[in-house]
Amino acid sequence: MMIGIVDCNSFYCSCEQLFLPSLKNRPVVVLSNNDGCIISRTDEAKAAGIVMGEPYFMNKEKIRQHQVAVFSSNYTLYGDMSRRVMDTLRMMVGAQQVEVYSVDEAFITLPDLSESELHAFAERLRNTTEQWTGIPVSIGIAPTKVLSKVANRLAKKNKKATGCIRVLSSREGIDDALEQTPVGDIWGVGRRYAYLLQEMYGIHTAKALSGMQEGWAQKNLGGVVGRRLIRELRGEACIELKDPLEKKKMIATTRMFGRQVTTLAELKEAVASYVSRAAEKLRRQHGAATALDVFVVAREKDYPSNGYHPRATHAAVTLPFPTADTRRLIAYALPLVNTIFEEGKTYIKAGVMLYEIVSDNAIQGNLFHTAESSTDKKLLRAIDNLNFSMREDMVSFGAAGIGRSWKMRQEHRSKKYTTEWKELFEVG
DNA sequence: TCTGGGGTCCTAGGACCC
C-alpha cells in the first residue's frame, strides 16, 4: 500500500484568486484574525520577501513596494472550497481512502502500483481537482505518511520541474529525497527538536536521522513518537490513516479581542458568544459535551516584546450529563468567568473548550435530568440553519450581547477588496 | 543506619501539526 498527501497550493490565496482572476500569478497574502499575521502567501509574495507567519505591520513596506494584494481571512469561503476539493478526492479514490488532515490537506491510500503508474494517477488527480474546483494541488506519494510529506515538500519546492508531483518508491529515490531534506523540514520535527538535533547531535538531514538507533530516538526524541518517526523515515509505515468517521475529541473556540477588555460584563458576552460557536460545531458533528473549560488571557507588562507568551487562566466544570444545548452550556460557562475574572486586569483573549464528547443519540439522561427534548433539538437546529444561511448571526442568545465591541478587526475582507485594489493600483 | 512493589487513573503541560 502507498500513501499520498494532497496539499492545496497557497490554499487561502488560491481561494481569493479564484474570485478575482486578475490576481492570478500576482503576489497575494491572507492575514490571520485581527489582521495580525501573514498565514498564506503565493509564490510571488514569497519571492517579494514576505515571510510566512510574520506580523502584517512589519511587512507593510514590502507589500506596498511589490503591490501585494492583501486579504483578511474569509473562513466561510475557505471552508466551502475545502469541501469541494475533498469531495473530488473522495470521488477519485474512494471515501474510505481519504483522511482529511486539515482544511487544505488530505492523506490518501493507493494500491502498490509501479512508480510510473502512480505518477500518472497523481497527474490525473491533480488535473481533475484543478478542473473541478479551480484549486491547484501538490501531491507526494511514498510508502509512509512521513515519507509522503517529504515527497510533497520536494514536489512543491520546484513546481516547474516536478509538475507538483513527486513519487518516492525505490530505495534510491527515497535516500536521495532524505538527503535533500533538512531535519527541521521533517513532519514531526518542530523548532525544538530541530535545534536539539543539529546543535547537540550534529544531525542535519533526514537521511542522517533515519540512520539513528530507535532506542536513541525513544530517549531523546519524545519517546514512542521519536521511535515511530525513525521507522517511518526508513519506510516502515507506523502511522495509520485515521478512520474518516472518527469524531473530534475536543472543540474549541478562542479569539484575541479586537481591543482591550476590562469589564466582567464584556468578558461574559465574549464567552457566551464563543460557547454559541462551539456548540454549533458540536451539533454539526452530532455530538454532546460533558466537560467545559473557559479560559482568559490577561495582558502582561512584557508581552509580547520578549516573545514570552502570557499564561491562560482556566476554569473547568463537568456537566451532570452530556449536552449540545447552547443555553445550558452558557449557563455553566458564565459562572466560571466570575471565578477567573480579576478586577483591574486587561484581557486580550478568551476561549471556550468542550471535552468528553459523545454521540448525541447516546445521551441517556439520568434520574435527575431528562435529556434534551425533541422540541429543544428542533429549536437549536432551526437556529443553526438560520445562522448558516444568513451568516452574520441573525439569531443569537441574549447573553452574547448586541454590540460586540470586542470583536476582531478585519479590514481587508474580500468584499472590501475593490477599495484596497484601487489603493494598490495608485502606487504603481 | 534507612522506608515494598506494582497497578490504575487523572491532570498538567510539552511538543507537534496546519
Added chain:
DNA sequence: TCTGGGGTCCTAGGACCC
C-alpha cells in the same frame, strides 16, 4: 499602535489502591 485559531498525542508525576 500592531504577533491567529484549532487540534492531536504523549509523558511525567501525584493520588489512590491492594
